[in-house]
Amino acid sequence: MAEATAESTGLKSIAEDWSSDITTFKGVPWGKAMMWIFLLSDTFIFSIFLTSYMTVRATTAEAWPNPSEVFSLTLFGTTVPLLLIAIMTFDLITSSGTMALAVNYGYRRDKKKAVIFMLATAFFGAVFVGMQAFEWTKLIQEGVRPWGNDWGAAQFGSCFFMITGFHGLHVSAGVVYLIIISYRVWRGYYDNTNFEIVEITGLYWHFVDLVWVFIFAFFYLW
Amino acid sequence: MAQAEIPYQEAIPLHDPHSWITKYWFSQDHKVIAVQYGITAVAVGLVALVLSWIMRTQIGFPGAVEWITPDIYYQSVTMHGMIMVIYLLTAFLLGSFGNYLVPLMLGARDMVFPFVNMISYHVYLASVLILMAGYLFPGTLGGPTGAGWTLYPPQAILSGTPGADWGILTMLASLAVFIVAFTMGGLNYITTILQARTRGMTMMRMPLSIWGIGMATVLGLLAFPALFVSAIMMTLDNLIGTSFFMPAINSAFDAGEDYQGGSPLLFQHLFWFFGHPEVYIVALPAFGVVSDLISVHARKNIFGYRLMVWAIVAIGGLSFIVWAHHMYVAGMHPYFGFFFATTTLIIAVPTAIKVYNWTLTLWRANIRFTVPMLFAIAFVLTFVVGGLTGLFLGNVIVDVPLSDTYFVVAHFHMVMGVAPILVIFGGIYHWYPKITGRMLNDTIGRIHFWITFIGTYAIYFPMHFLAIPRRYYEYNVGESAILTQSMDILNQSITITAYIVGIAQFLFIYNLIVSYRRGREAGDNPWEANSLEWRTPQTPPVHGNWGESLPTVHRWAYDYSVPGEEKDFIPQDVPRKAQA
Numbered sequence: 001m002a003e004a005t006a007e008s009t010g011l012k013s014i015a016e017d018w019s020s021d022i023t024t025f026k027g028v029p030w031g032k033a034m035m036w037i038f039l040l041s042d043t044f045i046f047s048i049f050l051t052s053y054m055t056v057r058a059t060t061a062e063a064w065p066n067p068s069e070v071f072s073l074t075l076f077g078t079t080v081p082l083l084l085i086a087i088m089t090f091d092l093i094t095s096s097g098t099m100a101l102a103v104n105y106g107y108r109r110d111k112k113k114a115v116i117f118m119l120a121t122a123f124f125g126a127v128f129v130g131m132q133a134f135e136w137t138k139l140i141q142e143g144v145r146p147w148g149n150d151w152g153a154a155q156f157g158s159c160f161f162m163i164t165g166f167h168g169l170h171v172s173a174g175v176v177y178l179i180i181i182s183y184r185v186w187r188g189y190y191d192n193t194n195f196e197i198v199e200i201t202g203l204y205w206h207f208v209d210l211v212w213v214f215i216f217a218f219f220y221l222w
Numbered sequence: 223m224a225q226a227e228i229p230y231q232e233a234i235p236l237h238d239p240h241s242w243i244t245k246y247w248f249s250q251d252h253k254v255i256a257v258q259y260g261i262t263a264v265a266v267g268l269v270a271l272v273l274s275w276i277m278r279t280q281i282g283f284p285g286a287v288e289w290i291t292p293d294i295y296y297q298s299v300t301m302h303g304m305i306m307v308i309y310l311l312t313a314f315l316l317g318s319f320g321n322y323l324v325p326l327m328l329g330a331r332d333m334v335f336p337f338v339n340m341i342s343y344h345v346y347l348a349s350v351l352i353l354m355a356g357y358l359f360p361g362t363l364g365g366p367t368g369a370g371w372t373l374y375p376p377q378a379i380l381s382g383t384p385g386a387d388w389g390i391l392t393m394l395a396s397l398a399v400f401i402v403a404f405t406m407g408g409l410n411y412i413t414t415i416l417q418a419r420t421r422g423m424t425m426m427r428m429p430l431s432i433w434g435i436g437m438a439t440v441l442g443l444l445a446f447p448a449l450f451v452s453a454i455m456m457t458l459d460n461l462i463g464t465s466f467f468m469p470a471i472n473s474a475f476d477a478g479e480d481y482q483g484g485s486p487l488l489f490q491h492l493f494w495f496f497g498h499p500e501v502y503i504v505a506l507p508a509f510g511v512v513s514d515l516i517s518v519h520a521r522k523n524i525f526g527y528r529l530m531v532w533a534i535v536a537i538g539g540l541s542f543i544v545w546a547h548h549m550y551v552a553g554m555h556p557y558f559g560f561f562f563a564t565t566t567l568i569i570a571v572p573t574a575i576k577v578y579n580w581t582l583t584l585w586r587a588n589i590r591f592t593v594p595m596l597f598a599i600a601f602v603l604t605f606v607v608g609g610l611t612g613l614f615l616g617n618v619i620v621d622v623p624l625s626d627t628y629f630v631v632a633h634f635h636m637v638m639g640v641a642p643i644l645v646i647f648g649g650i651y652h653w654y655p656k657i658t659g660r661m662l663n664d665t666i667g668r669i670h671f672w673i674t675f676i677g678t679y680a681i682y683f684p685m686h687f688l689a690i691p692r693r694y695y696e697y698n699v700g701e702s703a704i705l706t707q708s709m710d711i712l713n714q715s716i717t718i719t720a721y722i723v724g725i726a727q728f729l730f731i732y733n734l735i736v737s738y739r740r741g742r743e744a745g746d747n748p749w750e751a752n753s754l755e756w757r758t759p760q761t762p763p764v765h766g767n768w769g770e771s772l773p774t775v776h777r778w779a780y781d782y783s784v785p786g787e788e789k790d791f792i793p794q795d796v797p798r799k800a801q802a
Contacts, residue, residue: 019424023419033416049451147463166454
């Protein structure tokens with residue numbers, strides 16, 4: 001058995017740190033490690049969703065509807081492509097900013113501001129889900145169904161509702177999660193910790209935002 | 223020397239049970255959860271055993287039992303396969319062995335999140351109940367799905383396939399729920415292994431069981447998403463008429479919906495992106511456990527520990543880029559076959575390293591032929607036989623004629639059916655004394671071993687030479703009769719052996735039940751083993767495992783027959799002698 005030696009440098013010392021006893025990631029709480037591993041697994045779920053979408057889009061014989069026409073919004077008589085999506089993306093990225101502030105205030109033990117910014121994040125998340133509901137309603141009124149639509153390949157609606165729906169569920173779960181955690185922070189459940197729970201919640205939230213960036217790129221820009 | 227406090231582990235109080243229900247049903251103790259997983263998996267495994275009798279009866283004696291209709295036959299094939307792979311092997315090796323061994327072998331008080339662990343079992347139980355609910359929807363096309371365990375569309379959801387109405391939905395729902403359960407358990411195993419080891423337990427001192435279980439869990443967390451997503455997509459195809467996997471279908475099949483433009487091949491890719499790592503999800507814990515069994519009962523350190531670890535890691539990594547060797551005849555681009563045949567043959571290298579190391583551990587060892595050791599040696603033999611036929615099937619040009627024949631059936635039953643089950647038996651015989659405090663009956667154990675071992679060879683060895691297509695309900699129909707008389711005799715002998723081997727398993731269950739009360743007292747360390755689970759202050763270990771303080775590890779788990787030492791084993795928590 002190789003013993004860790006003080007002289008080790010470079011890659012060897014990194015390997016020895018990681019494989020040393022008790023913890024692999026020093027100073028990382030259990031919950032945070034577990035959230036990272038969960039997000040890794042969830043990354044695979046979304047990657048497979050998006051890969052499947054690309055596969056059916058590439059293999060289907062019919063033409064794919066033009067996203068900049070389908071997702072355009074007519075406002076004051078002018079048709080702006082991707083307007084709603086731009087607002088939704090902006091909203092979600094803003095929520096990532098408030099979440100980062102909440103994490104920062106959490107570590108400063110400023111409970112009040114941490115809770116306020118977590119609730120602000122939850123608010124932006126709820127607004128996102130609301131806009132998504134509006135988008136779905138509009139598309140359904142225009143005749144898009146999971147099993148078909150008037151503009152081209154049936155898989156357009158199938159993929160759209162499945163993937164944005166699954167992402168929307170993640171956002172909704174995140175909103176509920178944020179509200180529960182901010183309530184518990186407020187009630188003092190975590191007073192004898194470093195408030196790493198705020199960061200753990202933040203990890204999930206930033207992940208959901210990041211996934212949206214990929215959905216945005218692959219679905220609306222392609 | 224002052225010892226650093228282990229973060230979190232010693233600060234957080236355990237949730238002690240207050241009533242019978244919280245102690246034995248909604249328990250947060252990893253050991254109870256492990257037993258719950260084990261009992262459920264064995265129970266559902268018995269269902270799979272009976273299903274295999276049903277299909278063997280039809281193959282060996284076609285028409286002899288009237289109620290075995292084509293529907294019943296195909297449903298039995300499907301349910302047998304799915305139960306064995308997912309609900310027995312995966313659930314037992316990770317849910318049961320994983321839960322029991324991870325905290326005990328690492329010197330932790332429990333899993334890092336016992337509550338999540340508890341939920342994990344109950345969600346698994348729900349998935350089993352949903353799966354069995356397939357039998358609650360009888361009728362002309364009712365019952366569970368008969369699509370084969372691979373559930374290939376389009377046939378899996380077209381009318382004409384048994385269970386196309388409800389059976390396929392209960393199957394897909396059950397799989398999705400199982401994946402949720404596995405994820406909750408798996409997150410716990412990984413986090414515990416990474417962040418909750420005791421003092422002195424470095425990565426390279428972990429017993430190989432932990433390496434195997436840990437790597438298999440990583441594979442599960444990354445591979446099950448593919449099954450989860452394809453289950454969602456197929457459910458949508460079936461329920462609301464999307465066309466992810468469904469191409470346009472001739473109305474003669476009465477598709478019911480206007481399917482168009484989907485890709486059945488996509489499902490096969492997704493399924494096997496899960497399905498091939500799944501083989502190693504089952505195999506890696508078996509590799510790890512069998513390494514420990516061989517080392518303990520051969521009274522010798524495991525040969526090439528570091529290489530064993532890296533072989534596990536390499537197999538885990540490679541298992542993600544071999545999946546399409548299950549699809550050589552599916553109509554992929556031929557270059558795909560070239561790539562996947564190459565990676566498949568590369569994965570044989572670390573696997574062969576492991577087999578050599580087991581053999582070299584046995585070489586000139588002081589072998590104790592205990593029942594666990596018999597099963598461990600049987601595993602190595604069976605795994606070699608199954609692995610060698612894998613080399614044939616991994617090559618495109620050999621695989622094409624062998625596809626969908628009994629050669630394939632024999633191969634995967636040997637390598638990932640019988641072999642891991644032998645390890646499960648070996649593991650139960652090995653750890654039962656720790657779990658209950660009593661030994662299993664040795665004589666019954668030996669009878670069980672020899673019937674199982676010889677029986678499985680009598681069943682699967684002839685299948686290599688049967689050379690008949692698989693998944694046929696009946697071979698000799700009128701002018702299309704294709705079996706010779708010798709093939710009929712082989713089939714009959716296989717079926718009869720299957721009955722005998724199946725009955726022998728009830729002997730094992732009888733042993734489990736009777737020994738719980740009447741078995742010989744085991745003591746703390748009946749096998750004279752080194753790893754930490756044998757060093758608990760009580761046997762069986764109580765909630766919290768370690769009494770006042772956690773053990774401190776000073777050495778690896780394989781200090782057997784060290785020259786110049788008084789005893790032939792030195793447990794992990796025995797300090798090293800001062801260097802001269």
